[in-house]
Amino acid sequence: MSKEKQPLTDTLHIPEPEDELTHPMKDYLRSERLPHIWCSTCGIGTVITAFITGLEKSKLEKEKVAVVSGIGCSGRAAGYIRLDSFHTTHGRAIPFATGLALGNPELKVAIISGDGDLTAIGGNHFIHAARRNMNLTIICINNFNYAMTGGQAGPTTPLKANASTAPYGCYEYPFSLPFLAESSGAVFVARWTSLHVRRLAKSISEALLKPGFSFIEVISPCPTLYARRNRLGTGLDLMKFYHDNAVIKHGADTSQVDIKYQESIIVGKFVDKDKPTFFESRNNFLKDRLGNHFIPYKGPEKI
Amino acid sequence: MTYWRVPLDLNEIKIPHGEPRIIIKRCKGCGFCVEYCPRDVLEMSTEFNRKGYHYPEVILEDACVNCNLCEMICPEFAIFCIETKSKHPESDEVLRRKDKS
Ligand SMILES: Cc1ncc(C[n+]2csc(CCOP(=O)(O)OP(=O)(O)O)c2C)c(N)n1
Ligand code: SF4
Ligand code: SF4
Ligand code: SF4
Ligand SMILES: [Mg+2]
Numbered sequence: 001m002s003k004e005k006q007p008l009t010d011t012l013h014i015p016e017p018e019d020e021l022t023h024p025m026k027d028y029l030r031s032e033r034l035p036h037i038w039c040s041t042c043g044i045g046t047v048i049t050a051f052i053t054g055l056e057k058s059k060l061e062k063e064k065v066a067v068v069s070g071i072g073c074s075g076r077a078a079g080y081i082r083l084d085s086f087h088t089t090h091g092r093a094i095p096f097a098t099g100l101a102l103g104n105p106e107l108k109v110a111i112i113s114g115d116g117d118l119t120a121i122g123g124n125h126f127i128h129a130a131r132r133n134m135n136l137t138i139i140c141i142n143n144f145n146y147a148m149t150g151g152q153a154g155p156t157t158p159l160k161a162n163a164s165t166a167p168y169g170c171y172e173y174p175f176s177l178p179f180l181a182e183s184s185g186a187v188f189v190a191r192w193t194s195l196h197v198r199r200l201a202k203s204i205s206e207a208l209l210k211p212g213f214s215f216i217e218v219i220s221p222c223p224t225l226y227a228r229r230n231r232l233g234t235g236l237d238l239m240k241f242y243h244d245n246a247v248i249k250h251g252a253d254t255s256q257v258d259i260k261y262q263e264s265i266i267v268g269k270f271v272d273k274d275k276p277t278f279f280e281s282r283n284n285f286l287k288d289r290l291g292n293h294f295i296p297y298k299g300p301e302k303i
Numbered sequence: 304m305t306y307w308r309v310p311l312d313l314n315e316i317k318i319p320h321g322e323p324r325i326i327i328k329r330c331k332g333c334g335f336c337v338e339y340c341p342r343d344v345l346e347m348s349t350e351f352n353r354k355g356y357h358y359p360e361v362i363l364e365d366a367c368v369n370c371n372l373c374e375m376i377c378p379e380f381a382i383f384c385i386e387t388k389s390k391h392p393e394s395d396e397v398l399r400r401k402d403k404s
Contacts (some may be wrong), residue, residue, distance in 0.1 A: 020326050024374070024383055035379060040331035040356065045378025053375065197375040235378075236334050 028052040028062075030082050037076060041235025043194030043220030044074055047141055048081065050197050050218075051112060054204025065108045065208075068097040070122060072148045073222070074114035074141035081112075091121030094129050094136070101135050104299050105279055108208055109135070115142040115156040119175055123155065130184035132278045133212040139204065140177060140215070143222035151225030158261040162229045179254040181215040182271050188214035189254060189271035193242040194221060196267060203269060212277040219265060232262070321369025321384040323361055329381035332356030336373035336382050342366040345373065 020031065029052070038044045055065060062083060069078035071090035078085035088096040097109045111118070118126055118140050129136055145163050146152040153163035153170045156177065160169045178189045188210045192200040200218060207214035221227060221238035232238060242265065249257075250268040257266040276284065286294045310316070323344060330352055337345045337359050344367045345359040352358050359382065361367075367384065374383040 020329070022324070022385075023326065023380060025380060029380060031380075035329050035331070035354075038378065041333040041335075042378060045380065046335075046376055049375055049377070049380065194378075195376075197372075201375070234333075236338060239335065239338070 025049065025052050028055070028082050030080050033080055036080055038073060039222075039224045041221065041223045042073070043143070043218075043222075043235055043239075044077065044141055046194045046197060047112070047139065047200070047218050047220060048077055050200040051077075051110070051139060051204055052081070053197075053201035055208060057201065057205035058208040060108055060208060064106060065110065066097075066100055068093045068100070068109060068111045068113075070113040070117035072114035072117045072146070074112065074143070074220075075117055075148075077112035077141075091117055091125070093117060094122055094125035094138075097136055098125075098129055098134055105135070105297070106299050108137070110137040110139065110208065112139045112141065114147070115140055115144070115177070116146040116154040119177060119180065120146075120155045127180070127184040130181055130186045130213045130215070133185055133187060133275055133281070134278045135212060137204075137207045137210075137214045138181075138216070139207075140217050141220050142177065142217050143220050143226055145222060145226045147222045147225050151222075151229055156259075158259055160261045161226070164225070164229065174259070176254070176258045177217045178215070178257050178270050181213075181217075182254045185213060185275075186215045186271065187212040187273050187275050188269075190215075190269040191217040191219070191257065191265075191267050193219040193239075193246055193265065193267060195239045195242040196246070199248075199267075206269075206272070210272070211280075212275060219259075219267075230262075319369045320365075320387050321367040321371075322364070322387045323359075323367055323373060323382060323384045325359055325361075326381045327352045327358045328354075329379045330356055330358040331379050331381075332358060333378060334359075335376045335378065339376050340373055341370060342368055 065083055067078045067081050067083050067085040069075040069087050070093035078087045093111045093113045097111050101109045142156050144157050146154050151164040153166040155175045157163050157170045158174055162169055178191050181189050188207050190203040203216055221235035223235040245264045246267045247264050248268045249266050252266055252270050254270050283296045337347055344363045346362045347357045348360040369384050369386050371384055
């Protein structure tokens, strides 16, 4: 070997551990696609781990769970989870998932997507799926901006926060997603951050087992755009911020949980109530109206 | 931890032991695992992986209690922990002494 071609330092030799094949979540991950696209210290990956942990905890059969995502950094989630998973168009995760749930009522359909995808372009679908109490579990990764397209302000960007389309700070009022979800009809509403991994996983398993529309908001660091534009440091700095500023208040009134720029974040399980789901309402109502003429649809194989 | 009285079952309590495994090539050096390991088992290495990130390494092998927090918090699926028997039978004692100091 000529002198120029020799490695500069011994750090260029990297041992290949066979450990990859023994990762405890390997059955739920599309390992061949890793490492994923998310930036260093981005919180989205941690939410995926919490989802997989929650799913394992729920003991649902893998074959009876599907994951749907829209478009965005968060929307890449479906591509890394080894379940029946769909990466739909921007804003359309909920209608796609509604179709899946209607077509196969036995399927548990979970949606993992971003704040912009679910509540800006997809906002109308969101309120109507909640209104119908459709059997869906929605995990909204809220990084306070449209990250994938360059950090534009969106419906969750807090007042005063800087975004690429709000260079002097955002002057629009943001949505408070738990309030939006509850007032639209959700029966399960929780909020956590990427730091609260165990509590988040527990909420996810509860939400997956809850009949009807369940909603979990996860506040998650976007170091590359939101944090950089606002000079908040890395994702680790934001994790430390969550550690110091998240206040757990189970059962909190969702009208009181607004997020203000860099102020305390109220987290916890806010709503857990029982209400007939879309399927129950439909079947009971039509049974009542049509009597024996009504044959409830039970799924593709059971017609 | 200092006890205001010695727990009655102190001798029966088994402290679990674990051994962290790091998938170096997946790591993006975020430092979450190092920051949040309750036992300070990990530290960022001065070495780089293939993508140019520093990755964690184990510095306090006997201290790991297999709590899996590193595995839960890692955004890259790059670290996990397996349960092991204590390599040094006296290490529980070491841990306790470390707690008291
Ligand atoms: C119909 C349509 N409009 C706009 C876009 C561009 N676009 C891609 S991702 C995105 C925003 C995603 O924001 P969010 O859902 O919050 O995800 P994040 O990247 O922040 O995780 C936009 C506007 C698109 N792909 N399709
Ligand atoms: S741009 Fe932001 S949200 Fe997207 S992967 Fe990077 S850190 Fe995560
Ligand atoms: S399992 Fe727990 S104690 Fe062991 S290295 Fe990971 S975080 Fe630290
Ligand atoms: S948490 Fe994961 S990605 Fe971050 S430094 Fe540790 S092993 Fe690397
Ligand atoms: Mg976003």
